[in-house]
Amino acid sequence: MNNIENYDENQIQVLEGLEAVRKRPGMYIGSTGTKGLHHLVYEIVDNAIDEALAEYCTEIKIDLLPDNVIRVHDNGRGIPVGIHPTEKISAATVVFTVLHAGGKFGGSGYKVSGGLHGVGAAVVNALSEWMEVTVFDGNNIHFQRFERGKYKEEMKVIGQTTETGTTISFKPDPLVFEDVTFDYEVLLKRFREQAFLNAGINIVFEDSRDSENIQRERLIYEGGIRQFVEHIHKTKGLDSLTEEIIYISSEMEHATAEIAMQYNDSYNELILSFANNIHTTDGGTHETAFRNALTKTLNEYGKKFNLLKDGDRLVGEDVREGLTAIISVKLEECEFEGQTKGRLGNPEVRPFVEKMLTENLMNYLEENPAVAKSIFEKNIAALQAREAAKKARELTRRKSAMENASLPGKLADCSERDRDLTEIYIVEGDSAGGSAKEGRNRRYQAILSLWGKMLNVEKARLDKVYGNEKLMPVVTALGTGLGEDFNIEKLRYGKVIIMADADVDGSHIRTLLLTFFFRFMRPLITNGNIYIAQPPLFKVYRGKQFKYAFSDTERDKYINELSESGRYKVDVQRYKGLGEMDPEQLWETTMNPETRTMIKIEMEDAVKADEIFTILMGDKVAPRREFIERNAKLVENLDI
Ligand code: TTJ
Numbered sequence: 001m002n003n004i005e006n007y008d009e010n011q012i013q014v015l016e017g018l019e020a021v022r023k024r025p026g027m028y029i030g031s032t033g034t035k036g037l038h039h040l041v042y043e044i045v046d047n048a049i050d051e052a053l054a055e056y057c058t059e060i061k062i063d064l065l066p067d068n069v070i071r072v073h074d075n076g077r078g079i080p081v082g083i084h085p086t087e088k089i090s091a092a093t094v095v096f097t098v099l100h101a102g103g104k105f106g107g108s109g110y111k112v113s114g115g116l117h118g119v120g121a122a123v124v125n126a127l128s129e130w131m132e133v134t135v136f137d138g139n140n141i142h143f144q145r146f147e148r149g150k151y152k153e154e155m156k157v158i159g160q161t162t163e164t165g166t167t168i169s170f171k172p173d174p175l176v177f178e179d180v181t182f183d184y185e186v187l188l189k190r191f192r193e194q195a196f197l198n199a200g201i202n203i204v205f206e207d208s209r210d211s212e213n214i215q216r217e218r219l220i221y222e223g224g225i226r227q228f229v230e231h232i233h234k235t236k237g238l239d240s241l242t243e244e245i246i247y248i249s250s251e252m253e254h255a256t257a258e259i260a261m262q263y264n265d266s267y268n269e270l271i272l273s274f275a276n277n278i279h280t281t282d283g284g285t286h287e288t289a290f291r292n293a294l295t296k297t298l299n300e301y302g303k304k305f306n307l308l309k310d311g312d313r314l315v316g317e318d319v320r321e322g323l324t325a326i327i328s329v330k331l332e333e334c335e336f337e338g339q340t341k342g343r344l345g346n347p348e349v350r351p352f353v354e355k356m357l358t359e360n361l362m363n364y365l366e367e368n369p370a371v372a373k374s375i376f377e378k379n380i381a382a383l384q385a386r387e388a389a390k391k392a393r394e395l396t397r398r399k400s401a402m403e404n405a406s407l408p409g410k411l412a413d414c415s416e417r418d419r420d421l422t423e424i425y426i427v428e429g430d431s432a433g434g435s436a437k438e439g440r441n442r443r444y445q446a447i448l449s450l451w452g453k454m455l456n457v458e459k460a461r462l463d464k465v466y467g468n469e470k471l472m473p474v475v476t477a478l479g480t481g482l483g484e485d486f487n488i489e490k491l492r493y494g495k496v497i498i499m500a501d502a503d504v505d506g507s508h509i510r511t512l513l514l515t516f517f518f519r520f521m522r523p524l525i526t527n528g529n530i531y532i533a534q535p536p537l538f539k540v541y542r543g544k545q546f547k548y549a550f551s552d553t554e555r556d557k558y559i560n561e562l563s564e565s566g567r568y569k570v571d572v573q574r575y576k577g578l579g580e581m582d583p584e585q586l587w588e589t590t591m592n593p594e595t596r597t598m599i600k601i602e603m604e605d606a607v608k609a610d611e612i613f614t615i616l617m618g619d620k621v622a623p624r625r626e627f628i629e630r631n632a633k634l635v636e637n638l639d640i
Helices: 009-023 025-029 033-053 091-097 119-125 184-198 225-236 286-304 316-320 350-367 369-401 430-439 471-478 504-520 523-528 551-564 581-591 603-617 621-630 632-638
Strands: 061-064 069-074 130-135 140-146 157-161 164-172 203-207 215-219 246-252 255-263 272-275 323-331 425-429 446-451 494-498 530-533 538-542 543-550 570-574 598-600
Touching: 009 025, 009 091, 009 119, 009 530, 009 538, 025 033, 025 603, 033 061, 033 119, 033 164, 033 184, 061 184, 091 119, 091 130, 119 130, 119 164, 184 203, 184 215, 184 225, 225 255, 225 323, 246 350, 255 350, 255 369, 272 286, 286 316, 286 323, 286 350, 286 369, 286 471, 316 369, 323 350, 350 369, 425 430, 425 471, 430 446, 430 581, 446 471, 471 504, 494 504, 504 523, 504 530, 504 603, 523 603, 530 581, 538 551, 543 551
Parallel strands: 061 203, 272 323, 425 446, 425 494, 494 530
Antiparallel strands: 061 069, 069 164, 130 140, 130 164, 140 157, 203 215, 246 255, 255 323, 530 598, 538 543, 538 570
16 A cells, blocks of 8 residues: 555645645754754654663664664664554554654653653654664564655564564755764764763664774763763863762652752853753753752851851852752653743742752751861852952953043944944954954944953953953953843944954964853853854955855865866965955955855854863863864864
């Protein structure tokens, strides 16, 4: 029987559903860029993790095969293959063809269910060039193949077996995704995270795309999120303040919560929160509860043991300096809020987590006075630094008021007063700054040239940032203030564009500025104000005809096009720096909104920059070497 030709009403509905996914993939998976591509894998793997959490499966094997084919296998019960009572086809077929049937399959009794947006296996199927489903039910091997969501043959038995489990293989559709190449590190990071969040789960990940260089990793962490904290400190090369990792967990009727935390010798906080194994990048009730309870408990502790001077009070910033914490809650039903659904909304979580932390942390501190002492000393040092920063800030304010020169001299401002229509280019180096100034549209484009030695924000607290000759002009030009003073309402430009050369120094300045924004002006990133300008790398020309290329591939393509496969001579000019372009070229290629391409910085990019920064600027050699080895290709491109 051929289902594509024998439409019945159900089948038509199903196909229309999957057609909708193919028409608007972004609505279902966020984007058709790399993020959306990787999302496909998580969507499938999450189902196997659910089976493991239900304790029916002991191992999940994920293979990244040649041609960017993904294969996910679990040794669970196997997706049910019997005929579905209303759809009249195999239940497994329903899972892969009916939207929103994935994950829960009509109340299979799973307590928690993952899936970033829970879009389900049918969405992945619709966006795959092909997908193959194999189910082992202990007796028979069942098999079905789909192409772009459609099937020609129903689920059928292809052999016998004594095993149980599910294997899904699929190849993302190159007609849907801009690039179908998976990033091993991105996938590994996500699987590792899942292994930390689900203590004891056993994930084997293998990348055999290159037969000469097969990479394989077994991820199993009996210590769960405690080992997550340990891993972060180790890979970042941070020394822990205390030996032990504080671990607190609690369970109530429909929810569990756990927290692992430890201080280190840096000044940065890293709080990662999760709800049902999904990273809540914008926090939410669980994270708010953690922050509140932490500040409250440490103040109470200080009061109780007379460790705080009269009138002194620790604020959130003080107690989070140098803190790494993982918060993981698992709920029957999560409500995700905000534009990117990155914030947990469930109100009942807040009192639950607050109570759990307040009670248990106070007990812990009283039972471990030596640990409590180191933590408290660190908090007090942070409090003192905060007060020093306040003084430095007031001094800078008074100074700039007296000098009556509130905007930096290196700023060539624009005339437009409607902020949303304006942009500021932050440019490293005077010659590039000069070209940009001449080439710009001065009505709505402002140029700020940077000069002087960059502050290593890694090692500096806020009090050192005030008064830094390189960063202060940025702060003043943007108008927002920084740290706790930051106010996005005061932002003077709609877009903040970092423009630097495509070389070592350029990527250095990009990383530094992104790290600076990430640490001290984070809302600029979450609000989507930060961009990276993309100057071309090559000019390919034949006589008066020319094209700008932004990558090696593009260069080769244009050489081929302009030479008409070798019939004409073409020349290639390589731009080493922005300064080599004249103002008109810079405008045409990099600054003209009609023709330029820019990268909009997302939180993930900033987190990555911050990570790169910590490792490369930190004082530990081993993690740096390891990082460079692991990311040899990346580092070569970024040249940090
Ligand atoms: C559902 O309830 C009856 C027994 O089997 C349960 C189930 O669905 N198990 C299951 C699903 N195991 N593995 C999957 C699964 C694995 C992958 C990789 C992908 C998908 C969509 C489901």
